[in-house]
Amino acid sequence: MxxxxxxxxxxxxxxxxxxxxxxxxxxxxxxxxxxxxxxxxxxxxxxxxxxxxxxxxxxxxxxxxxxxxxxxxxxxxxxxxxxxxxxxxxxRDDWLTDKLNQAVHDDRLGIPPAMAPRTFVIDYSSPNVAKPMHVGHIRSTVIGDALCRTLRFLGHRVISDNHLGDWGTQFGMIIYGYKHFVDRAAYQAAPVAELSRLYKLVHQLVDFHESHRAMPQVQERFARRAAELDQLQSQLRTGGKAVDKKLSQSLTKLGQQLHEDREELAALQAKTAAIAADTQLAALAAKHPNIDQAVLAETAKLHADDPENLRLWHEFLPNCRDEIARVYRRLDVRFDYEHGESFYHDRLAAVVEDLRNKGLAQDSQGAVCVFVDGFETPMIVQKKDGAFLYSTTDLATIQYRMETWRPDAILYVVDHRQSEHFDKLFAVARRWGHANVELQHIKFGTVMGSDGKPYKTREGVAAGLESLLDEAVARAAQVVAENDPEATLSESERRDVAEVVGVGGLKFADLLHNRTSDYEFSYEKMLLKSGYSATYAQYTYARCASIFRKAGVERDVLLASAARIGLTHPAERALGLQLIRLSEALAETSADYMPNHLTAYLFDLAKSYSTFFESCPVLKAETEDLRASRLLLCDLTARTIRLGLELLGIKVVAKM
RNA sequence: GCACCCAUAGCUCAAUUGGAUAGAGCAUCGGUCUUCGGAACCGAAGGUUGCAGGUUCGAGUCCUGCUGGGUGUACCA
CATH class of the missing domain: 3.30.1360.70 (Arginyl tRNA synthetase N-terminal domain)
Known part of the structure; x- marks a missing residue:
């Protein structure tokens, strides 16, 4: 209700x-x-x-x-x-009571399925399969999964589709690496690890040469700006007191730019120095001076159906997918489809052809472009060298999805930096004939470190997703141990609890923020025992479960009895009102695709329960009726929290 | 240069899209308890919502200008 x-x-x-x-x-x-x-x-x-x-x-x-x-x-x-x-x-209390009694006897907790179900295609996660997943994939994966679960529960038809990056330059790197550096024995024994090593190695070598080549440019820019600054400063001196505002502004700006140049230069130097210091790597780098072009050539050959490269791609791909599948299993994220970029490969030429025929696309500076009103730059659908771009793939994807599933809405859970790309993509898609579908960019902000910059490891690289999970679970394990000094949980129970609390904490900490904001990543906050966290909600669930254990009452027996919820205490009423509001939280979450409404609801609910728990004895209630009523409230609370967390992709445990 | 986004309590974030006295969590301070699970509860303190104007019954939210940050910007994804 x-x-x-x-x-x-x-x-x-x-x-x-x-x-x-x-x-x-x-x-x-x-x-x-x-x-x-x-x-x-x-x-x-x-x-x-x-x-x-x-x-x-x-x-x-x-x-x-x-x-x-x-x-x-x-x-x-x-x-x-x-x-x-x-x-x-x-x-009215009697109205509220009535609705609570209906909800407690309903598997859907009183939430009816949508009267007008819609078909959603939700595109989320979408990592490059050749690279290990990193911190940047958390938000898309977790938000997308929560939206899928919530919309599906509300009775909509939801098709989740992981638009994998499985056709790009990363495969050129692996193919090149395989052809030149493979360790056959290692590949036989553990293909994924060896491919990953090859990817990293080639990436490093490409990076080395690119950095090396970029350095003179940066140095030159630095020198130019330094000279400019000099000139401005001397102008300032001769200009006397009349300091022009514009002048002083460009002064500060130049100063900042110089600082940035200096940092960039230092980073480039550090990068190349690290490789140069490693004699083995330095030797390889010297032996492969044009590796970046060679990698692009391998990629181009793959796209041109070169038999050898295609064979290797078919051999590598399943291994790469196994790698990311492991992370998804741990996150408990599943997809209905994983149609990667390669899936659309043979549709791209036809897309460009069709855009041309419809007069939407035209040649410009050697490339094939679609010009759209309101955008300064066109959408390029084919490069001058004939290669297609991700815009082309995205258009082909829309076409395929429309033909295959006829969705009412397609949601793209992708970070906000691609806003302009999606604005353009949607504008072109509508003109192309896909006007009767809701196309939405579900944009989200960046995961930041405590320094206010995108979250990195101590080594300065984007933190790997698996190591984040490991760390969260390890910290959760420590909390579990601290809170169970008498060892009432077995070793394996503790491990399970730590996994549920650690992974749940990570997800909840992401989902509680308004998705459009950046947020600061913090293990301490995601594992808070009280406060706005998964743990607090999970703990509330465990307390409810504990009462039932202690009471020796079976939930089914209680529900089959004549017992009814009644509201006699302000804390009971507050809890009851909160329980009945689940449907509002779900409606808000699905209306603007913002799961933070649901996390806020669950926190408020847990809070209401704690207050109730403190002031209303359940097992020691004055009368049998009151005891039964309160047990029913506990049951409804537990099931509401379990359902709410489940819709966010978070698990609960009966003991923790 | 142009476009978009952001600025809210010491810190991290909300604010149901224009509603009443701007709310939480953390940290701080004080309190509760012979624990139905203390991984708890109750309370206090903390604010000129970056600055200046404007729109109206009413503005953190909308408009204009300014300051300070971020992101994107013709052949990467």
Missing amino acids: NPLALLKSRFQPSLAALVPDQARVGELLEMIRPAQDAKFGDYQANFAMPLKKDLGQPPQEIARKILAATDLGDVCQPPEVAGPGFINLRL
């Missing part, structure tokens, strides 16, 4: 009768919302104030008039008009 939706439906006819412009009714109904403060009741309706102009009456009077025409008696206590015209609504 969604109380908010019910209230809206009750106000709908009375508002429609009063407001001349029917188009505004929906927007006015949106102004009914949960009360900002509990002292204003449970819900508040704010539509009377904006109607002042339309109706030429005082808002308080409008509010009273609407209330008189609205049938609320069975749901709410008599409403109050307050302040400038707010309508304060408080649910």
Whole structure:
């Protein structure tokens, strides 16, 4: 039951009768919302104030008039008009009790499946299969998975599709590495490890030469800017006191740029020096001076169906996929499809051809481009050397998805830096004929370190996803051990708990932030025992489970009995209200594709339970009825938390 | 240069998309308890929402300007 939706439906006819412009009714109904403060009741309706102009009456009077025409008696206590015209609504306890008793006897906890199910394709995670997954893949994977689970639970048809990077330059690197550096014995014994070593080795060598080549340019730029700065400073001296604002601005800017150049130079030097210091690597680098071009050539041969490279690609790919599959298993993330870039390879030429035929694409500076109003640069769909780009693949992907699944919406869970690409992609796709589909870029911010820069390891590389998981679980294991000095849990139970708490903590810490913001990565915060964390919610679940163990009551027996939830204490009512609001949290989460609404809900629920737990004895309740009622509240709380966490991809344990 | 995003308590973040006195967590300080799981609970303190204007019944949210940060920007993904 969604109380908010019910209230809206009750106000709908009375508002429609009063407001001349029917188009505004929906927007006015949106102004009914949960009360900002509990002292204003449970819900508040704010539509009377904006109607002042339309109706030429005082808002308080409008509010009273609407209330008189609205049938609320069975749901709410008599409403109050307050302040400038707010309508304060408080649910009747008997109504609330009724809904709670329905929910506790329902497997779906009172949430009906969507009346108008939609078909969603959700594109998320999408790593390069040749590289180990790193911290940058957390958000896409975790947010995408949570959205899939939530929309699916709400009754929608959801197709999850992992758009793997399995056709790019990374494979050129592996192929080149295999042809020149493979250790056959190592490859036989452990292909994934050997391929990974080859990828890293080739990447290092390419990097070395590129850095080496870039250095003079950076040095030159540095010198130019230094000279410019000199000139400006002398201008400043001769110009006397009249310091132009523009001049001083460009001074500071130049100073910053010089600083950046210096840092970049230092980084390049460090990189090349590290390789030069390693005699083996230095020898290899000297032996392969044009490795970067050679890698591109191998990639091009692969795309041109060169039999040898294609054979190697077919041989390597399953190994690479096994590697990332391991991470997904640990994260408990599954995909319906994993159609990588290679899947669309043979559709690309036809896409460009079709764009041309429809007059959307044209030649420009040797490339094939689609120019779109409102964008400074065109979308390039074919390079002048004939190669296709990821724009081309993305268009082919939209076409394929539309043909195959006819979705109502396609969601791309991709970081915000690609906003412009998606704006352009969607604009082209619509003109291309895919106008009747909701195309959404579900953008998210960057995971930062405590230095305010993108999160890196101590060595300065993007932190590997598996090592992050290992660290989170290791820290969780330490907490588990500290909290179980009497060793009531077995070794294997402890390991399981640590995994659930560690991985859950990592996911929850990501999901609790508004996805559009950057956030600071912190093991301490993600494993907080109290506070806004997965652990706190999981602990609440374990406490509920513990009460049932101690009571010796089977949940099924209790539910089959005549026991009913009743609300006698303010803490019970607060908990009951929170329980009934699950549907609102799910509606918010799915409306704007923001899982942080659900994490906030679960935290509030856990908090309400703790307060209830503190002030309302369950097993020692004064009467049998009260005891049964409170046990039912515990059960509903436990199941609500379990469901909510499950929709976020997070597990619970009965003992921790 | 142009475009987009951000700036909220000491720190990390919210704010139901324009609603009442801007909320949480952490840290700090104080309190509760012969523990139905203390991985707990209750309370206090903490704010000119970067600055200056504007729009209206009402602005953290919308508009203009400024300051300070970030990101993207014709053939990488």
